[in-house]
Amino acid sequence: MSLSPSSGIGRYYKHSAKIIRFVRLGCTNRPFYHVVVMERRKNQHQPVIEQVGTYDPMPNQKNERLVSFNFERIRYWLGRGAHLSTPTAELLGIAGFLPIHPRTYMTAWRNRQKVAEDGTIEAKDPVEA
Amino acid sequence: MFLRQIYNYANLRASFHALQRAASSTGNTGTASATLLYNRDPQPRFTDPETQKLLQSMTQLQLEKIFQKTTVPDNSVDYKLMTMDMLEDEFRKSIERAKNRLQMPPVVQMKKDERRIISNDSALSGFSDTKYVITDITYGLRQTERKVVVRQTDGTLEHAPMEITKRMHQLYFPLTGRSIRTPRMFADEHLQRCLDEQKYLFILNRMVVQFDPFEPEFHTISSRVYQHINETKQFDILRSTRHFGPMTFFFAWHRCIDDLLYDMVRRDYLQNAAELIALLYKLHDMEPNYKNILKQIDEIKPKEDLALKELEKALKRASSDVKEDIQSAIGKTQVDFELDDLCLPFIEDYISKHALKKVQLELATQTIKEINAEKRQLFEGISKAHGVA
Structure with a gap:
């Protein structure tokens, strides 16, 4: 059986908890995240079961943050009872796939408050891994 | 934070450039307004089987031009030992390949970008x-x-919006030959230089890869190229390529076929000229009698096997038939003369009724008429001398 292009080499245990989470790739001072499905108990740099997306937290030249999701596989894994890490849940909320995560509302509210206080825009990264 | 400032600066600069571009485009409205665009959806008319047949016939299948030498990395040649049947099969395949290469890029309506x-x-x-x-x-x-x-x-x-969608598609699922940023050659000043150097095929081939047929750039650039060709009258550059059909369709749609018609008549492609006029009539529902002449052309034209003909030509067999010798000497067959007789009145009718460049076209038809009459006389004389009916 041929593997799908995103399949990792992580072993799949039927009854262990799976989680959809970020893996920090990229290098020093230049974060880049893969959204992967892996066993919950494992360290992020261990082999993953499948990659289901990417997230580039640094804005590009046109001032946009790029996110990509393999929604079909995410739906599948959520149906299999996979857990979600908070940053992933936030991103999926921003993407309109899930309801907006409470933490996103919190950051939005705090940012607005800050702007009202000193009039400067010093927003933090909304999705912190 | 510092990085972000740089990005913001870049953004500012980009928007400034956009502003400049907008200003320059409004500055030379003279050329911008002259760019002809399709005012309604041309797709149903273009994909209509009759139109497609006309366009394909006008494009012509010149194998030397389709398979001409190009700058590709691998120019190696395979030599094989083959029987006659295998050779015939191979020729048929290469004709199919040639037809594939002449597949026309579609002419569709421009897509509007709306906020959803x-x-x-x-x-x-x-x-x-x-x-x-x-x-x-x-x-x-x-x-x-x-x-x-x-x-x-x-x-x-x-x-x-469409711009971002296209960029993301290209980023995550890249298409070979297409680049994320629009190549500089499509900017106004560089494009003009390419046009002045008459690199029409280069522009069109790159445009087909870089833009989708429904994008505004596709329409403006192709329209500019076609109009430039119409001015320089270098129609032969596009003949027997996939861009000839859309170009002809463009001219017929915008009722500016006279130069192309002149070119066709001068080169003695009278059947194509008649087809071009028929296409014009069809697109604008002008004169319904064009269907008769197309039917007659179909009836006269023999269904010849192009692959076999090429094979014979390639083998350079000593033709046993005198008839063929005469044909190859004069370059026309009996059928061709009959076709000319059929097409010429139709073309003259168009010239007298609708043409804008009447004098020029009339002169051209007169010349071609005389040349053909001479050829015909020669043909008949030689045929008679050889005792071929």
Whole structure:
């Protein structure tokens, strides 16, 4: 059986908890995240079961943050009872796939408050891994 | 923070350039307004089987031109030992390949970019300092089915505009030959230089890869190229390429076929000239009698096997038939003369009724008439001398 292009080499245990989470790739001072499905108990740099997306937290030249999701596989894994890490849940909320995560509302509210206080825009990264 | 400032600066610069471009485009409205565009959806007329047949016939299948030497990395040649049947088969295949290469890029309506909002959440406003562009990378989806959405900083979730969608498709599923940024050759001043150097095929081939047929750039650039060709009258550069059909369709749609018609008549492609006029009549519902002449042409024209003909030519067999010798000496057959007789009145009728460049066209038809009469006389004389009926 041929593997799908995103399949990792992580072993799949039927009854262990799976989680959809970020893996920090990229290098020093230049974060880049893969959204992967892996066993919950494992360290992020261990082999993953499948990659289901990417997230580039640094804005590009046109001032946009790029996110990509393999929604079909995410739906599948959520149906299999996979857990979600908070940053992933936030991103999926921003993407309109899930309801907006409470933490996103919190950051939005705090940012607005800050702007009202000193009039400067010093927003933090909304999705912190 | 510092990085972000740089990005903001870059943004400012980009918007400044956009402004400049807008200013320059409004500055020379003289050329901009002259760019002819399709005023309604041309697709149903273009994909109509009759139109396609006319366009294909006008394009002509010149094998030397289709398979001409190009600058490709591998120019190696295979030598094989073959029987006659295998050789014939191979020729048929190469004719099919040639037809594939002449597949025309579609002519469709320009797509309008409209804002499609999915949801509006004011409680989210200010959640981030940049917008988020989210792409669906599910496998096996078609480009048209792939969703790209944008979450704006004010919390609005909307479908991405065409520009972003295209960029994201190219980023996650790259197409060979297409680049993320628009190549500089398509900028106004560089394009003009390419046009002045008459590199029409180069522009059109690159344009077909870089832009989709429904994009505004596709329409403006192709229209500019076609109009430039119409001015320089270098129609022969595009003949027997996939761009000849759309170009002809463009001229017929905008009622400026006279130069092309003149070129066809001068080169003695009278059948094509009649087809071009028929296409014009068809697109504008002008004169319904064009169907008769197309039917007659179909009836006269023998269904010849192009592959076999090429094979014979390649083998250079000593032709046993005197008839063929005469034909090859004069370059025309009996059927060709009959076709000319059929097409010429039709063309003259068009010239007298609708043509804008009457004098020029009349002169050309007169010349070609005389030449053909001479050829015909010669043909008949030689035939008689050889005792061929």
